Amino acid sequence: MTSADLVLPPTDQQTPTAVLLHAPGDQPLEQALGDMQLLLEQHGYVIAVYPSSIAGAHERRLHTIRSMLESDRIALLKVDLPPLGVAVLVRQLRQLSICDFSAGVVASAARLLSHYIHSGALLNSVTKLDRVPVTLKAHAKSWVPGSQFGVLANPEPQLVKIGTGELTGPEFGTHLLVAKGQLQSDWVTETVAPAWQVQAVHEVALPAYSAGWWGTSKLIEFAAFLPDISLIYQLVSSVRREVCTWCGNELIGDRCGLCNAPLKPPENLTHGSAVLSP
Structure with a gap:
């Protein structure tokens, strides 16, 4: 993981923690290479998950390490989820890592599990929001004092002005994580949670990336x-x-989670599908 505040506490005593992969300014390359080599020796494989919003230098450092070690046992998973969604996905992969799945299956499971994470936020403004399509009408309403917006970024973008609509939620049982920024509101816990029929609500600290991702510090992410x-x-x-066919590891879906090679030839393969019933 590339940020300590994206490592959620384990849900049980068996779930392992995550290792922090430091930014270039926080650790020399030689030390980073040594740490990665040690992880490979201890665990066999490393699945590095990082948000698409991290600094370019940090992402280049990860690819440099993988290239210099010439290892197909390092998976680099760039995830285009909001920060809290990334943290959820990382914890789920940590849970899967102690199951009887190969490293290739765990790495490629990230794309599958992302579809079942409903990531959103309550915002006081959408004027700087560039991760979700925002209409000119919504931009105009954003300038009205007291306006608030409910936004869903994943699995399908949604945006509603509070009081004029609702966000469509999951059709299966979930828990809800809530991280409060500089915004006071009970909308997430009093409106979203009951409407989505969540089974439990848990409050966590707001990730440092969240304000930049959502375009405002006045938010509540969920x-x-x-x-x-x-x-x-x-x-x-x-x-x-x-x-x-490239690295020989197991995978699910249409792309290898470890080497990122596409599954070939797709026209000759029949894939199973994973669907949750309501």
Whole structure:
């Protein structure tokens, strides 16, 4: 993981923690290479998850390390989720890492699990929001004092002005994480949670990336997710496994999670699909 505040506490005593991969300004390259080599020796594989919003120098450092070690046992997973959604995904992958899945399946499961994370925020303004389509009408309303907006970035973009609409939520049982920024409101816990019929609400600290991602520090970020590891296990198990023709590792879906090579030839393969019933 590239930021300590994206490492959520474990849900049980078995879930392992995550290792922090430091930015170039915080650690010399030689030390970073040594740390990565040690991780490979201890665990066999490293699955590095990082948000698309991290600094370019930090992302280049990750690719440099992988290139210099010439290892196909390092997965670099760039995730285009809001910060709290990234944190949820990382914890789910940590849970999967102690199941009987290969590293290739765990790495490629990130794309599958992302579809089941509903990531959004309550914002006081959308004038600087560039991650979700914002209409000119919404921009205009954003200048009206007291306006607030409910935004969903994943799995499908949604935007509503509070009081004029509702966000469509998951059709399966979830827990809800809530991280409060510089905005006072009960809308997430009093409106979203009941409407989405979440089974539990947990409050966590707001990630440092959140204000930049959402374009304002006056926000409350939230993420609904599958809390049950047995259900996550079943979901991943239901997808047909293939063997990457490039690196030889197992994968699910249409792209290898470790070397990022596409599955070929797609026209000759039949894939299983993972669907949760309401």
